[in-house]
Amino acid sequence: MHIEKIRWPAPAKLNLFLYITGQRPDGYHNLQTLFQFIDHCDFLTINANKSGKISITPEIADVPLESNLIYKAARLLQEHTQCSLGAHIELEKNLPMGGGLGGGSSDAATTLVALNYHWQLNLSERTLATLGVKLGADVPIFIHGKAAIAEGVGEKLTSVFPKQPHYLIAVPNCHISTPDVFKNPFLKRDTKKLSHEQLMNNKWTNDCQPCVKKNYPEVAKTIDWLLEYAPTQMTGTGACVFSTFEQACDAESLAEKSPNWLNCFTTKGVNVSPLRELLTTKLD
Numbered sequence: 001m002h003i004e005k006i007r008w009p010a011p012a013k014l015n016l017f018l019y020i021t022g023q024r025p026d027g028y029h030n031l032q033t034l035f036q037f038i039d040h041c042d043f044l045t046i047n048a049n050k051s052g053k054i055s056i057t058p059e060i061a062d063v064p065l066e067s068n069l070i071y072k073a074a075r076l077l078q079e080h081t082q083c084s085l086g087a088h089i090e091l092e093k094n095l096p097m098g099g100g101l102g103g104g105s106s107d108a109a110t111t112l113v114a115l116n117y118h119w120q121l122n123l124s125e126r127t128l129a130t131l132g133v134k135l136g137a138d139v140p141i142f143i144h145g146k147a148a149i150a151e152g153v154g155e156k157l158t159s160v161f162p163k164q165p166h167y168l169i170a171v172p173n174c175h176i177s178t179p180d181v182f183k184n185p186f187l188k189r190d191t192k193k194l195s196h197e198q199l200m201n202n203k204w205t206n207d208c209q210p211c212v213k214k215n216y217p218e219v220a221k222t223i224d225w226l227l228e229y230a231p232t233q234m235t236g237t238g239a240c241v242f243s244t245f246e247q248a249c250d251a252e253s254l255a256e257k258s259p260n261w262l263n264c265f266t267t268k269g270v271n272v273s274p275l276r277e278l279l280t281t282k283l284d
């Protein structure tokens with residue numbers, strides 16, 4: 001067991017494009033989506049112990065321990081490996097919840113990767129991803145840790161190298177349920193499947209955005225305000241929105257002059273996740 005206390009990052013992701021290419025018999029939708037990470041993270045400080053128990057502080061408001069994806073990921077790993085070790089996890093929750101930035105999935109992925117290290121389980125990335133997908137469709141990309149086109153329901157990953165621009169991320173004040181977006185009868189679900197080369201060279205859009213804009217005026221108002229200044233689009237099933245800039249100073253000056261109702265922060269796109277950076281450069 002690695003007993004040293006380590007502060008592990010759990011970064012957010014953006015869907016730089018998101019196309020729905022069909023629906024499977026089980027109701028899930030087939031996607032073609034481009035994931036890139038941003039340098040804005042939750043942090044999990046992990047202290048491994050021999051208790052067999054998983055404790056997390058502080059609690060997340062409205063998320064009981066048994067529903068916390070960190071707890072679920074740790075339990076799944078214990079069950080899969082019959083490991084009798086435990087851990088105390090201190091969570092710094094910086095990512096907005098339910099905003100399409102994937103914070104819950106990222107916390108789960110970081111838990112799997114980190115406990116695999118602390119408990120010296122030696123599970124492969126593939127095994128961790130197979131366990132992780134049971135917790136959420138986006139967990140495998142966070143375990144992969146490299147910008148990628150995801151296909152199927154998000155499990156088929158191909159690494160790509162998009163530009164790493166600066167972003168202004170806006171967090172509209174509304175909660176959007178992913179299942180509700182996928183249930184919307186007006187959702188475009190027949191986008192033609194394209195080759196990776198075509199996908200990377202075309203203008204990037206998000207098939208969920210028109211329906212979400214129609215049903216959530218806060219999202220529409222945010223996109224329309226930002227579009228006056230920079231290319232802007234929604235990530236995932238919303239509600240967060242990102243505007244793209246070549247220079248950090250342009251993102252920052254737009255954030256400074258944004259109206260009070262627009263809750264936002266600036267960050268940079270990264271093709272290697274901070275979690276993968278930590279694993280490959282500092283812990284090897």
Ligand SMILES: C[C@@](CO)(OP(=O)(O)O)[C@H](O)COP(=O)(O)OP(=O)(O)OC[C@H]1O[C@@H](n2ccc(N)nc2=O)[C@H](O)[C@@H]1O
Nearest residue numbers: 015027028029100136137138153154178179182236237238
């Ligand atoms: C579509 C994405 C793109 O990143 O949206 P965001 O959640 O990030 O906004 C994700 O893959 C979402 O992943 P996640 O939020 O983990 O979704 P899940 O819990 O696996 O699925 C929630 C529900 O959404 C629907 N769903 C989800 C993914 C998918 N490819 N097809 C679907 O139809 C299903 O009804 C499913 O029960």
Ligand SMILES: Nc1ncnc2c1ncn2[C@@H]1O[C@H](COP(=O)(O)OP(=O)(O)O)[C@@H](O)[C@H]1O
Nearest residue numbers: 067068069097098099100101102103104105107
């Ligand atoms: N550790 C966690 N962090 C965030 N959300 C969590 C966590 N555990 C469970 N959840 C639940 O998962 C939901 C989706 O969270 P999140 O991944 O942040 O959203 P999204 O998939 O839209 O980016 C939350 O609303 C919350 O109820």
